[in-house]
Amino acid sequence: AQSVTQLDSQVPVFEEAPVELRCNYSSSVSVYLFWYVQYPNQGLQLLLKYLSGSTLVESINGFEAEFNKSQTSFHLRKPSVHISDTAEYFCAVSDVHTGGGNKLTFGTGTQLKVEL
Amino acid sequence: DGGITQSPKYLFRKEGQNVTLSCEQNLNHDAMYWYRQDPGQGLRLIYYSQIVNDFQKGDIAEGYSVSREKKESFPLTVTSAQKNPTAFYLCASSISWDSTYEQYFGPGTRLTVT
Numbered sequence A: 001a002q003s004v005t006q007l008d009s010q011v012p013v014f015e016e017a018p019v020e021l022r023c024n025y026s027s028s029v030s031v032y033l034f035w036y037v038q039y040p041n042q043g044l045q046l047l048l049k050y051l052s053g054s055t056l057v058e059s060i061n062g063f064e065a066e067f068n069k070s071q072t073s074f075h076l077r078k079p080s081v082h083i084s085d086t087a088e089y090f091c092a093v094s095d096v097h098t099g100g101g102n103k104l105t106f107g108t109g110t111q112l113k114v115e116l
Numbered sequence B: 001d002g003g004i005t006q007s008p009k010y011l012f013r014k015e016g017q018n019v020t021l022s023c024e025q026n027l028n029h030d031a032m033y034w035y036r037q038d039p040g041q042g043l044r045l046i047y048y049s050q051i052v053n054d055f056q057k058g059d060i061a062e063g064y065s066v067s068r069e070k071k072e073s074f075p076l077t078v079t080s081a082q083k084n085p086t087a088f089y090l091c092a093s094s095i096s097w098d099s100t101y102e103q104y105f106g107p108g109t110r111l112t113v114t
Helices: none
Strands: A003-005 A010-014 A019-021 A024-026 A031-038 A044-050 A056-058 A064-068 A073-078 A087-095 A110-115 B004-007 B010-013 B019-025 B031-037 B043-049 B064-066 B076-078 B087-094 B109-113
Touching: A003 A087, A010 A019, A019 A110, A024 A073, A031 A064, A031 A073, A044 A056, A044 A064, A044 A073, A073 A087, B004 B087, B010 B019, B019 B031, B019 B087, B019 B109, B043 B064, B076 B087
Parallel strands: A010 A110, B010 B109
Antiparallel strands: A003 A024, A019 A073, A031 A044, A031 A087, A056 A064, A064 A073, A087 A110, B004 B019, B019 B076, B031 B043, B031 B087, B064 B076, B087 B109
16 A cells, blocks of 8 residues: 655745755555645646656746655755745655556645745 | 536535535546545545546545546535535546546535535
């Protein structure tokens, strides 16, 4: 069985400061990794994903995440946050193998609050 | 505009009543999903459908039922057997059941049962 741990339920940060949202996973098989963002009272939007290849993946709005297999982590970072980044961020994993299908296991989420 | 629509945005029901949440997609996706979101618990999978006329239970299917008679529609019924139905419900879809494909989410329905 898979599990995803997001240890920080809330992360307050000042605008233009760097931020890191932590994600660790546990799985007996190879996984794909995802970060989703949720704005208040809305659905989730995919921020970025790791399927294979380069372990560093980037989003169009300046976020990046690095897959670290030895530490089973996929932390999300941004060098300089903006007020509009205030949202809840979810880390998720799915099985690489076809048998597992497209079944996502989500972490409990991290609320990023950017302050002036 | 292609996407997923869920209606209504807010839904109120009395305890003991069944209620059906709508989910429609015009993305021509084969796979569809229903998740439940509770504060501090992330998203949990209720039911999923890999293809039309087929569906399977997810991790928390008790007290819920679904149908998939059309490719674009995947309604969820919350029955009176669901002990804690008040939650935010999210519908999603993906091109196929293959795990390399992104899941696209609808805007959600907030259900309150009193």
